[in-house]
Amino acid sequence: MPGMVRLSFLLKLLFSLALSLVSSTTDTGEDQFVYSGFSRSILDLDGAATITPDGVLELTNHTVHIKAHAFYPSPWLLRKSPGEMVQSFSVSFVFGMVPIYSDKCTDGMTFLISPTKDFSGAQASQYLGLLNKTIDGQKSNHIFAVELDSSQNTEFGDIDDNHIGIDIYSLTSTKSNTAGFYDDRNNGIFKNLSLVSHKEMQLWVDYNGDTTQINVTLAPLRLIKPSRPLLSTTYNLSTVLEDQSYIGFSASTGPINSLYCVLGWSLGVNRPAPLIDIAKLPKLPHVGPKSRSKLLEIILPIATAIFIFLVGTTVILFVRRRMKYAEINEDLEVEFGPHRFSYKDLFHATDGFKNKNLLGLGGFGKVYRGLLSASKLEVAVKRVSHESQQGMKEFVAEIVSIGRLQHRNLVQLLGYCRRKGELLLVYEYMSNGSLDKYLHCEEDKPTLNWAQRFQIIKGVASGLFYLHERWEKVVLHRDIKASNVLLDSEMNGRLGDFGLARLYDHGTDPQTTHVVGTMGYLAPELARTGKATTQTDVYAFGIFILEVTCGQRPINNHADDSSQILIDWVVEHWHKGLLTYTLDRRLQCNDNSDEVNLALNLALLCAHPFCNARPSMRQVIQYLNSEIPLPELIPTNISYTVLGLMQNEGFDQYASLPSTVGSSGMTSSLSSGR
Known part of the structure; x- marks a missing residue:
């Protein structure tokens, strides 16, 4: 028995010691907790999230395109009993965003309340490790979040690349505002804050269960909470949150390394969030190159001769260095x-x-x-x-x-x-290089199967639709081709090389009159007008589809037959009812004949010699997703190339040939015999 008593005493002593270690950083209760730093704290972490030895919760590290999550380990009952209204709660946390390169971070972080801690299906980058394209906006996800967004994404209606937003079910914010605070010391004047300023800031999220009002307040660290919130809206979270919810953070990086950190965190249910002890907070990590040495500024010359020698040598080296790395900077x-x-x-x-x-x-x-x-x-x-x-x-x-x-x-x-x-x-940098090498150049590259090729076509179409219609300006790429489509680590097609791109406002006409691009992809009307438009991009995209589907270049200088011009060779097979015979011989289309037919017919429609017969990229997306049927093309006995030349020579009668109208309402085909 004495041995049992001693064992019981030792267990109680160890438990008390462990509790004292945890409580040095965390005070918890049934209705609150507070972390003033995260040393020896127990949080559920995944992805890139980690707690540094000095107590910083680093949600991301020095890696691009990653996601991470950190949760309080136990769920919270935000309702007193099932079916009742969500109770009032208040959250406060101290955070910092540290750009690894320059002064830019992508993409951001969120504070979130979720019915689950499993976010394995979430996407990084623009989805902030929170949702994905499929479930974004669906009420079944029961997500409430406050986003701290350091990258503007027009797909979600972001107002700028430095804003706070209230997100319910979706990353399209219910309400958002540029980061800043209303300064009580200066009559409530609004002052901007840069989220990526290398400085600590504090954010408060308050929900009133009686009035259903949500307030979000931001301020620099050590400043008393402003009386006026940055964001305020009403939304009944009882319709969003489930009885049992997890509380935590998510973050993700895009193409630029970014470090998102949380230094302190507190929560109160039916009471204000407990005060975070600022004096106990760890320091925000410092990254980047070390400060330049001041050694030359404190060395005194020992002798005049040595001084002149050192200065002369330094000047010579400096001039040579400047010449080596000289730039134009106006x-x-x-x-x-x-x-x-x-x-x-x-x-x-x-x-x-x-x-x-x-x-x-x-x-x-x-x-x-x-x-x-x-x-x-x-x-x-x-x-x-x-x-x-x-x-x-x-x-x-x-x-x-x-x-x-x-x-x-x-x-x-x-x-x-x-x-x-x-x-x-x-x-x-794209790890798998250009699509061109998989189609034509390198024998050591594996042959892309049809599923991969069709996915690449759809991906490039989606990117081009964004350039033409979804961004704040119209972007003309002007050089769409396989060598300008790069493949990321997951073999997704990404349109690149914007060296020739031009921008203009929606609703206006582009003013470009200089023909640029690559032979074989140039729309026939460019020879007459010299004016690039969205339709000239669509033409190049049509040729691109043929290149991917047929595995041949637009112009084959080594061919001595009709296959020299790819578009005319495909049209010739189309006349004969043998369109699928143009498929790359390395592929089998037995299981994908419908998709192959769709791709080839869509390519002929996009590469139509008459620009007014081509679809917009919005319609192209609808065709590829089988949302609307593709209009039927009626064959002509004249090649596309000849039709284009005749139009440029002023044969207007060929621009008004009888045609059929597809389900999209767009004139899209030619009759023969004229």
């Missing part, structure tokens, strides 16, 4: 600073642009693989000749605007660098 580019890379960084990232890092060579420049030393971010750097100084500000402004494009089927343009006679464009 005052007009100051406003684009965050999007500009230094030539020195790009030079070292590519190991001096050596051939071992050469990814490809095109008509507009060479592309090199690089690794940025500060951020460990893999990039693709394209070197383009650019001698003209006219319209440089507008040109750089367009590059910066294109850098704001966010879509899963577009290669992210991260920024640029400019030297004399040379422009360097920096893109997100």
